[in-house]
Amino acid sequence: xxxxxxxxxxxxxxxxxxxxxxxxxxxxxxxxxxxxxxxxxxxxxxxxxxxxxxxxxxxxxxxxxxxxxxxxxxxxxxxxxxxxxxxxxxxxxxxxxxxxxxxxxxxxxxxxxxxxxxxxxxxxxxxxxxxxxxxxxxxxxxxxxxxxxxxxxxxxxxxxxxxxxxxxxxxxxxxxxxxxxxxxxxxxxxxxxxxxxxxxxxxxxxxxxxxxxxxxxxxxxxxxxxxxxxxxxxxxxxxxxxxxxxxxxxxxxxxxxxxxxxxxxxxxxxxxxxxxxxxxxxxxxxxxxxxxxxxxxxxxxxxx
Numbered sequence: 001x002x003x004x005x006x007x008x009x010x011x012x013x014x015x016x017x018x019x020x021x022x023x024x025x026x027x028x029x030x031x032x033x034x035x036x037x038x039x040x041x042x043x044x045x046x047x048x049x050x051x052x053x054x055x056x057x058x059x060x061x062x063x064x065x066x067x068x069x070x071x072x073x074x075x076x077x078x079x080x081x082x083x084x085x086x087x088x089x090x091x092x093x094x095x096x097x098x099x100x101x102x103x104x105x106x107x108x109x110x111x112x113x114x115x116x117x118x119x120x121x122x123x124x125x126x127x128x129x130x131x132x133x134x135x136x137x138x139x140x141x142x143x144x145x146x147x148x149x150x151x152x153x154x155x156x157x158x159x160x161x162x163x164x165x166x167x168x169x170x171x172x173x174x175x176x177x178x179x180x181x182x183x184x185x186x187x188x189x190x191x192x193x194x195x196x197x198x199x200x201x202x203x204x205x206x207x208x209x210x211x212x213x214x215x216x217x218x219x220x221x222x223x224x225x226x227x228x229x230x231x232x233x234x235x236x237x238x239x240x241x242x243x244x245x246x247x248x249x250x251x252x253x254x255x256x257x258x259x260x261x262x263x264x265x266x267x268x269x270x271x272x273x274x275x276x277x278x279x280x281x282x283x284x285x286x287x288x289x290x291x292x293x294x295x296x297x298x299x300x301x302x303x304x
Contacts, residue, residue: 026270048222066113084258125211135288142295160241
């Protein structure tokens with residue numbers, strides 16, 4: 001396994017909690033506030049990891065296994081993602097399907113843990129999560145299929161490495177633009193961000209992701225928070241690989257550029273959350289269907 005591939009995984013594990021901090025600082029800037037410290041997510045996660053966990057008598061091992069399995073799936077997903085032109089640690093033919101299924105596994109264990117509590121509110125959140133996920137997955141898979149056909153590779157490393165800077169200014173520009181917009185919508189949906197969900201809301205009737213983890217506390221909630229940061233990093237890395245392929249040259253410089261672009265995605269998310277309001281729940285499926293249509297159009301363009 002190349003040392004560079006190991007370094008990029010370690011960078012993701014170390015820097016992923018920085019993304020929510022960047023988002024919060026951008027939102028504070030737009031609101032005219034000082035905002036929390038940039039490293040506040042690190043402090044929150046470490047504080048949670050030092051606490052114990054309390055379990056309801058109505059829950060089973062499913063509830064306890066949810067945070068651990070979700071964190072494990074998030075960590076494994078980082079090993080199949082390239083960064084800055086550096087191949088992934090576990091690059092192989094068809095790893096794009098593994099990436100999509102790992103995201104699905106994270107969602108599945110979170111929903112089953114929520115249902116295991118027997119809470120009506122958490123069941124409502126799990127139902128909404130399943131409904132929106134069913135609409136977001138076609139956008140992700142069709143977008144990956146379009147890039148696979150365009151580059152002739154079924155590996156994320158080969159796929160993103162097969163993209164060239166000439167594609168941005170050449171015939172491949174419409175394809176990359178359509179896929180990038182679709183992946184942006186998927187990123188906002190999968191990470192429960194505005195306009196799909198509000199991560200700061202405390203009203204159970206409007207929450208989606210947060211309502212599913214109401215009964216988790218202590219170290220379990222710390223695992224959930226950290227897994228959410230890793231998931232945000234993974235989807236941001238995928239989006240940056242589409243938006244700006246690596247220019248080649250010195251690998252450390254390309255990796256640093258990849259990290260900078262991921263932080264830029266966090267800034268973009270903060271701007272979106274600052275200038276947009278949350279959509280009505282009945283409008284969210286329309287947004288996700290639009291993302292699937294964009295990915296399908298990209299696939300049609302590359303197949304014609």
